[in-house]
Amino acid sequence: MSATRTLELRQPDDFHLHLRDGDMLRAVASISAAHFGRAVIMPNLVPPITDCAGVEAYRDRIMAALPLGSSFEPLMTLYLTEATQPAEVERAAVAGLIRAVKLYPAGATTNSASGVRDMEKIFPVLERMQQLALPLLVHGEVTRRDVDIFDREQVFLEQVLEPLRQRFPALPIVLEHVTTRQGVAYVRSADSGLAATVTAHHLIINRNAMLVGGIRPDYYCLPVAKRETHRQALLEAATSGDRRFFLGTDSAPHAREAKLCECGCAGIFTALNAMACITQLFDDAGALDRLEGFVSLHGADFYGLPPNRKFIRLQRESTPQLFPSVVPAGTDTVRVFDPGMDVFWQVVATMDIAG
Numbered sequence: 001m002s003a004t005r006t007l008e009l010r011q012p013d014d015f016h017l018h019l020r021d022g023d024m025l026r027a028v029a030s031i032s033a034a035h036f037g038r039a040v041i042m043p044n045l046v047p048p049i050t051d052c053a054g055v056e057a058y059r060d061r062i063m064a065a066l067p068l069g070s071s072f073e074p075l076m077t078l079y080l081t082e083a084t085q086p087a088e089v090e091r092a093a094v095a096g097l098i099r100a101v102k103l104y105p106a107g108a109t110t111n112s113a114s115g116v117r118d119m120e121k122i123f124p125v126l127e128r129m130q131q132l133a134l135p136l137l138v139h140g141e142v143t144r145r146d147v148d149i150f151d152r153e154q155v156f157l158e159q160v161l162e163p164l165r166q167r168f169p170a171l172p173i174v175l176e177h178v179t180t181r182q183g184v185a186y187v188r189s190a191d192s193g194l195a196a197t198v199t200a201h202h203l204i205i206n207r208n209a210m211l212v213g214g215i216r217p218d219y220y221c222l223p224v225a226k227r228e229t230h231r232q233a234l235l236e237a238a239t240s241g242d243r244r245f246f247l248g249t250d251s252a253p254h255a256r257e258a259k260l261c262e263c264g265c266a267g268i269f270t271a272l273n274a275m276a277c278i279t280q281l282f283d284d285a286g287a288l289d290r291l292e293g294f295v296s297l298h299g300a301d302f303y304g305l306p307p308n309r310k311f312i313r314l315q316r317e318s319t320p321q322l323f324p325s326v327v328p329a330g331t332d333t334v335r336v337f338d339p340g341m342d343v344f345w346q347v348v349a350t351m352d353i354a355g
Helices: 022-035 052-067 084-092 119-132 151-168 179-188 200-204 226-241 272-283 288-302
Strands: 005-010 013-017 038-041 074-075 077-081 100-103 135-140 173-175 196-197 246-249 310-317 325-328 332-335 345-353
Touching: 005 288, 005 345, 013 288, 022 052, 022 173, 022 325, 022 332, 022 345, 038 288, 052 074, 052 084, 052 288, 077 084, 084 119, 100 119, 119 151, 151 173, 151 179, 179 196, 179 226, 196 288, 200 226, 200 272, 226 272, 226 288, 246 288, 272 288, 272 310, 272 345
Parallel strands: 013 038, 038 074, 077 100, 100 135, 135 173, 173 196, 196 246
Antiparallel strands: 005 310, 310 345, 325 332
């Protein structure tokens, strides 16, 4: 297509974002703030964010890392441990410090060693959260050694999430970064109270990207990318207009040396080009009319938030767009996600009103 096209929509939100801390935070916060109005911030720092004081201090560091005049709003979360007290969760929620609580099964992903091993130990917290209608964000994988890494999500649905939902039927739950057709089907089986975030990279890559032609650590993430049939199921769900699915990039920056070592970190940094890539996918699927719902409206509705007041303008160019391959982070660099496909769209403006 040779003609330039433009598209305007409500400024999107990112309902699953890693900003890290220190030099990395200062390097990546402005990148997300350039495109997104709000983001749900993951609490898996070292040490993790487990109480009100930690939330306030981390939020202050995020705000200090943003460009002057930025309207970006970090939506903070608590890291759920077996020692978390219901009163602390309620205190954080009532004070407006947090929008959700994050459940990491112990050992499931980056900085999850403090996560949960025995689900029964967090039942008192979940009961209080149910009373508060405070969302539980779940990293949906079991971590037992007898479960194949490509089956972790499906087993989690059957053995952990379904019993949890039976016990706490009014607890709002988000299945974070869903990666399987079984996960899509499970979310669609719920009439209310259950939603899923979908990442840009899981919509684009399957496990071949990581394994064919040599090990490619820049495509290693957790949950790992699955078969092509699963990717297609995710794409169909995202572009369907179903309000239970919305964008959570899981953009996860790591220094290059942490990705390219003997035991490399899981995570893909997509904040810089996620919106361009997703818009291309929706364009290719003939679903641009449903893009705004997926990136701007469905998640806000689930969290009880109004749509962002600002708008963004995207432009489709006649030639594929080039994105930086790395961004600096202090003395390190972070590799930017390479979608391995032509992306013609780019974000060109953020506006107070459409047009």
